[in-house]
Amino acid sequence: MINSPSPEDCERIASRMDGFLYRCRYDEELTMLFIIGAVQATTGYPRESLLNNCELSYAHLINPDDQAMCRGSRIRAIMDDSEWSIDYRIWHPQEGWRWVNERGAALLDDNGEVAYLEGAIVDISARKEAEQALARTTHALRERFKEVACLGEVAALTNKDISIDETLTAIVGLLPSGWQYPSRCEAIINYRGKRFATSRREPHETRLEAPIRASGENVGQITVWYVLPPPDANQPFLNEESVLLERTAIIIGQYLTRKHAEREREQLMRLIEASPDYIGMSNPKGMILYQNPALSKLTGFDTAADDLWLRDAHPDWAASKLYQEALPAAAQHGQWQGETEIFDGQGGTIPVSQTIVAHTDSRGDVEIFSTIMQNLSASREANRVKSNFLAAVSHDLRTPLNAIIGYSDLLCRSELDNKQREFVALTRRASDKLLLLIDMLLDLSRLEHGKLKLRREDFDIVDFVTSQVELVKPRAENKGVAVKQHIAPEIPRYVEGDAARVGQIISNLLGNAVKFTDTGEVTIKLAQASPDWIHIQVSDNGPGIPEEERQRIFDWFSQGHMGTEQREGTGLGLKICLELVRLMGGSIDVDDNPAGGAIFTVIIPLPRAAGEDNRRSSQADSADNPATAQSRQVKPPESSTEELRRTDGGKLNLLVAEDEPTNALLLLRLLEQYGVQADLVNDGQQAYEKGSSGDYDGILMDAQMPLMSGEEAIAAIRSYESEHSKEPIPIIVISAHAIEEVKNSALDAGADQYITKPISFNALGNVLKRLAGVQAIQL
Numbered sequence: 001m002i003n004s005p006s007p008e009d010c011e012r013i014a015s016r017m018d019g020f021l022y023r024c025r026y027d028e029e030l031t032m033l034f035i036i037g038a039v040q041a042t043t044g045y046p047r048e049s050l051l052n053n054c055e056l057s058y059a060h061l062i063n064p065d066d067q068a069m070c071r072g073s074r075i076r077a078i079m080d081d082s083e084w085s086i087d088y089r090i091w092h093p094q095e096g097w098r099w100v101n102e103r104g105a106a107l108l109d110d111n112g113e114v115a116y117l118e119g120a121i122v123d124i125s126a127r128k129e130a131e132q133a134l135a136r137t138t139h140a141l142r143e144r145f146k147e148v149a150c151l152g153e154v155a156a157l158t159n160k161d162i163s164i165d166e167t168l169t170a171i172v173g174l175l176p177s178g179w180q181y182p183s184r185c186e187a188i189i190n191y192r193g194k195r196f197a198t199s200r201r202e203p204h205e206t207r208l209e210a211p212i213r214a215s216g217e218n219v220g221q222i223t224v225w226y227v228l229p230p231p232d233a234n235q236p237f238l239n240e241e242s243v244l245l246e247r248t249a250i251i252i253g254q255y256l257t258r259k260h261a262e263r264e265r266e267q268l269m270r271l272i273e274a275s276p277d278y279i280g281m282s283n284p285k286g287m288i289l290y291q292n293p294a295l296s297k298l299t300g301f302d303t304a305a306d307d308l309w310l311r312d313a314h315p316d317w318a319a320s321k322l323y324q325e326a327l328p329a330a331a332q333h334g335q336w337q338g339e340t341e342i343f344d345g346q347g348g349t350i351p352v353s354q355t356i357v358a359h360t361d362s363r364g365d366v367e368i369f370s371t372i373m374q375n376l377s378a379s380r381e382a383n384r385v386k387s388n389f390l391a392a393v394s395h396d397l398r399t400p401l402n403a404i405i406g407y408s409d410l411l412c413r414s415e416l417d418n419k420q421r422e423f424v425a426l427t428r429r430a431s432d433k434l435l436l437l438i439d440m441l442l443d444l445s446r447l448e449h450g451k452l453k454l455r456r457e458d459f460d461i462v463d464f465v466t467s468q469v470e471l472v473k474p475r476a477e478n479k480g481v482a483v484k485q486h487i488a489p490e491i492p493r494y495v496e497g498d499a500a501r502v503g504q505i506i507s508n509l510l511g512n513a514v515k516f517t518d519t520g521e522v523t524i525k526l527a528q529a530s531p532d533w534i535h536i537q538v539s540d541n542g543p544g545i546p547e548e549e550r551q552r553i554f555d556w557f558s559q560g561h562m563g564t565e566q567r568e569g570t571g572l573g574l575k576i577c578l579e580l581v582r583l584m585g586g587s588i589d590v591d592d593n594p595a596g597g598a599i600f601t602v603i604i605p606l607p608r609a610a611g612e613d614n615r616r617s618s619q620a621d622s623a624d625n626p627a628t629a630q631s632r633q634v635k636p637p638e639s640s641t642e643e644l645r646r647t648d649g650g651k652l653n654l655l656v657a658e659d660e661p662t663n664a665l666l667l668l669r670l671l672e673q674y675g676v677q678a679d680l681v682n683d684g685q686q687a688y689e690k691g692s693s694g695d696y697d698g699i700l701m702d703a704q705m706p707l708m709s710g711e712e713a714i715a716a717i718r719s720y721e722s723e724h725s726k727e728p729i730p731i732i733v734i735s736a737h738a739i740e741e742v743k744n745s746a747l748d749a750g751a752d753q754y755i756t757k758p759i760s761f762n763a764l765g766n767v768l769k770r771l772a773g774v775q776a777i778q779l
Helices: 007-014 039-043 064-079 125-145 148-158 164-178 239-274 293-299 316-333 377-412 418-448 461-478 499-516 573-584 612-618 626-630 661-673 684-693 710-723 740-749 761-772
Strands: 020-025 032-036 084-092 096-108 114-123 185-191 194-197 207-214 217-226 278-282 288-291 335-343 349-360 366-375 457-460 482-487 494-497 521-530 533-539 587-592 598-605 653-657 677-681 698-701 731-735 753-756
Touching (some): 164 239, 217 239, 278 293, 288 293, 293 335, 316 349, 377 418, 377 761, 457 461, 499 598, 661 761, 710 731, 731 740
Parallel strands (some): 698 731, 731 753
Antiparallel strands (some): 084 096, 278 366, 335 349, 349 366
C-alpha cells in the first residue's frame, strides 16, 4: 500500500520538474491527489479546483484530439517500465488552447500494479509557436531550392560572380535549348523595366509566360514563343516545358531575392560598421564573435586576436545579469531589453541600454546572440542637468516669491484703503500664478522622468468638485458665464485616489473652459463609467477646437487655435492633464460640443472608498451648500490678531534658522503676528549649537544654509539629543527646494515636517497651532 507522499517523495518529484508537479490516480479522470507549482498560471484554474476533481478533472482539460495519443503514450511507457514525455494541448479558460509538455512515470504498489501517476507539466506554448513559425519558414526555403538540381545550367549561371544584367542575358540565351524545337524558339526576360531577349522580335500568341517574383513581389516575367509554328500546332508546348519555365522563373526569383538580400546585407553591414551604437555578436556560451568599430574602439579588444567573453567586456554585476537573466530570456522569448554597463577600455564603465536578440537554427537551438547597446551617459547627464536646472530655478524663484507672498499677507493684515487692498490682492494673485507655473514645470519634469508618484487616499469627490467649481465661479461671473455641475446619483461620495492630482486635472479643465468661453455656460458632469471608474466631462461654449488641432493641444506649450486673440496661459495645463491621466491608467479626449464649443472627457479609476456608505449617511451633503465650497477658496488672512499660547499659558518660543535676510525678516514678522517670540540664526552651525542647547518649543529650519546645511544641522541635533537623553525638539523644515530627494533627506535626517516655500500666513499658523497643541485664540 502506497501512502500520501512524504517530504522525501516531494523532493524526488520536484527533481524531475521544470514547471508544476502532480500525483494522480491511474483512472480515466486523472484524479489529482497532489499538485505543487504554477497550477493556475498553466491551467487557468486554482489548485483546489483540480484536487480530487473538486470542480473538474484534469483529463477534461485535454484536447479531445490529443487524448488517445496521451493514453497510448502512458500505456506504452508503463509497459516498458519507462517515463513518458508527451506534448499536447489543454484548454485554458482565459487563453484558449495552450501547449504543455508532460513528463511522468507510473508508481507501482506492493503487488506491482499501477497505483499512481506522477510527473511534471510545463507550459510550452511559446516554444510550440516558435517551432511552428520556424517550420513554416524552413518549408518555404526547401520549396524554393528543391528544383535547382534539375536546372543545373541555369542554377550555375545564377551562382557566377557576374552582374544581374549579365546573368539574365546569359539565361535568356540558354532558355531555347531546353525546348524540343530550340531553333524555332526565342525568349524574353522583362525585369524592372529592362528587356533581355534573343532578338528584337515581339512574341505572338503562341507563347508561354511565367512571372518572376523576388522578395515577395512581382519583378518581371519570362516569355518563350515559337518564331516558326511547331509541328504539332494543337500542342505547341509540352507540360515539361511549362514546368521548366516556371522553375526557371523560380530560380531567377530566388537569385534576385538573394542578390537583393546581399545588397541589403551589405548596406546593413555598412550601417553597422558606421553606427555610433555598440553592436556585437556572441555564441550561446557568451564568447564574443564580432564587435563593430564603435564597440572595438570603446573596449580596445580585437575579436580576431583575443579570446573574448562577455565577462571581459562587462563589470561583474552586469555580466552576471547577462548570463543569469538576459541570455536565458532572449533564448526563451527571442529578445531581451534592459540596462547594463560596459567597460570603457580606460578602467571605467559606461551605462548602456542593451537589446539582445537570439538567432536560432532549424531545430530552434540558439546559434548566435546579437546585441546593440546605446550609451546612456549623455541622456542621463542631460536629464540630470535639466532636472538640476529646473530644481535650481524653482529654488531661486521660490525664495523671493516667499517674500512677496508673505509680505502681501502682512500688508493684508494692516490698515489699508480699498485701492491699496486691491493692489495687494493683485500682487498676491500674480504671485499665485507664478507659483502655479513653477509647480507645473516641476510636475512636467517629474512626469517625464517617471518620478511623480500617485498617492492613495480617501476623499469626498462631491465636495471636491463643488469646491473646484466655486473657485472658478468669480472669474466666470465677471464674464457673464454660468458654471454648472451635474453629479450622477450613483457616484460614490467618497472615493480612493490622489485628490491633489485629480483636483489638478479638474482645475485645469475648468480653468480652460472659463478662459475660452465669453458667453454661455461651462458645465462639469460626473457619471459612473463602470465599477471603480468615473467619467468626468467638462463642456464649454467657447470657439471650439478644430479637428486638426485636437492632438496638438496636448503638446508642450500649445494653446490650440485662438485666431488673432491672445489669451493668458502657458500651454502646459493640458499636457499635465494628459500625463497625469496616463499615470492613473485612464484616458482623456476632446470632441465638439453640439451646443457650440468643446467637450473634454476624462475617464480615470476612482474606486469607492472603504466604509463610504457609512460616511455618506453620517455627514451632511455639502455639495449642495455653496458656502462650504466657497470656504475652501484661498483667501487673504483676516486682519484680526491670533495669539498662540502653549498649554501652560506661556508664549511659544521658537528658533528660526534662515540665512536669506529678506525671508528671515519675513518669518520673524509673521511670527510676531501670532505672538510668538523667536531667536534668529543665519547658518547651520548656529542652528545646531542653539537648537541642541537652547530651551525652544520648536525650530523652523531652512534646508540650504552656510557652514552646515539644514540636513546636517538636524542630524547633529538628533545625535546630541540621543547622546544626552533629551526629548526630541520638533523641527519643521521650510525650504525653497520642491524636489522629493531634498524632502526625503530632511525627513530621514530627523525633521518632523517639510514645507515648501512660499509659505502663507495661514499655512504658518497651522504649523504653529500644531506646535502649541491648542487652537488659536482670537484677540
